[in-house]
Amino acid sequence: MKLKSHLALSTIATTSTIVIVVTTAIFFLLQNIYHDGLRARGIELGKVIVHNDQVIEAVKDSNQGKPTSLNHYIESLRAQTGASFIVVVNKQAYRLSHPNPARVGKHFVGDDIYRALNSGVSYSTVAKGSLGSAIRNFVPVISNGEVIGAVCIGYLSDKSFAIMLAQYGHIGLMIAIVYLIAISMTIVLFWKMKRTFLDYEPEYIVNQFHEHELILNSIRDAIIAVDNKLNVTTMNNSAVNLFSLSTVGHSQQLYKPLATFSTSLAHMVLEANSRFHQGEFSVGNLCYRANVYPLQSQNQHTGYVVVFFPNLDHSQMERELLYLKNYAELLRHKTHEYSNKLNTLSGMLQLEHTQEAIAFIQQETDHYQSVINAIVRTVHNPAVAGLLLAKFNKASDMHVNFVLDTDTTLDDYGKTVSDKLVTIIGNLVDNALFAAWENRTQQTPNVQLYLSDRSQHVIIEVQDSGVGVPESINERIIEYGVSTKQDEEQHGVGLYLVNQLVDYFSGTLDWERTEENTTLFMIYLDKNKLMQYD
16 A cells, blocks of 8 residues: 555545544533433423412312313413323322323323332333433422422424434534544645655665665765764774764764864865865875765755765885785794694603693793783673683784783673773773883883772773873874874774764773873773663
8 A cells, every 4th residue: 555545545534534523522411411301301391380379270170180271271370381191190190291191091001100109209111101212301280399290391303303403413514524524634744745855765765765875875985974973874894984973983983073084074065165166185194085066955955965085195005004014024923833832732741741841831821811811800790701801812913011900890891882981991001001102212111001880980990001192292192093003004993982982981081101201091981871772
């Protein structure tokens, strides 16, 4: 079923349901009000009649067996009041009046008369008599404190239904107006949908959206769309990877200012001034070339699409290649080192120097075993524990003394929180190891890590013996691409990622130079906020 048909049927069904429910409620409400009015009117009329001297005398004469001629008088009253019938009975419930003169003198039909004759109370009932079903109102005739007869004033149900049916003409007009409004709203909605969705079905639009998203993410160039206020509305995977947002979460970065990711790129888009524009900007140590395309919708400017890609010359590509070659050479060196150790161990065992082999293994494992015991005893988060063990190995290779505070404690959290804690701690420790190693000629390279979640906060403190953050970049150290490292390798991502994740958890990040000439980075995360992501 097409969306239009579905909406039309839904609108008609909803309107009909509302009309039926409301009409039924009005019907019962009017019926109750009308019947209550007939009962009140009948009782009041009966009280007037029973005080009529002519009625009282006729009832007395009837009780004494004398003939009466009350019917003509009562019928004249009935004609003036609109009642269906007014029946006066004596003490024995014999009629003294009736719309049909042939029934005068006969016994009243229905046992509901005896309550008025015996108890002397006024009341109303719904019962069937000689004229049919009716609302019957009974009032006793009392003389000198004694009940001598009763008056029954009735309104036939058929007559009352006919009167109410005449009122339903107004209700029918109201129902017609409701349906007319519903049909008009449906037509307006169809027109609006056709104009907005170009007469396409929602399934087609969703498929087109997914197709365009796949195409956008398959493009290797980075693409970002922004609105008139330069807030990011769309970002493909290449742009996400360029700004290292995959850890933080792609969707978390949408509708943030473009300047959050690159101030120079935001300035370039502003320079476009609703026209196609080309230019260059930098992110960290890398230079990019960008094409800025204005977006137009119904002759109105709605934003920009920015397509950018690395603007590398031959020397930059050579440096990137050299870095990769050096990294591969380092891996080969480590492989060769461990191969020599395994060969040494194999030779000892073949020469049956068992004790020397055990001592050799013990020498290699004692340090790692103490480290593992310290981590297992204090850190109960498997992901963070594995990270710390890897960082101890890295520190050992760099000849940096890496110490885990003995007061450290960290519980286990869900995968989402643990992954982000690994990113935060890993980047801080990497920066600290590099800073301590770079300043090794001035101070013994040391890095100290403290973790705690005993209170309402998760505390992360990393202290290193490096030279600290230069004053020139102290205020910009957490911006993307800003780094204290001076080599040709791309840096300036670690602290940027840490700051993004700290904001993600609504935490705080601070750093200071201590009296011991060390640099201390401190992070405080709200534990309750972390629990929400488990």
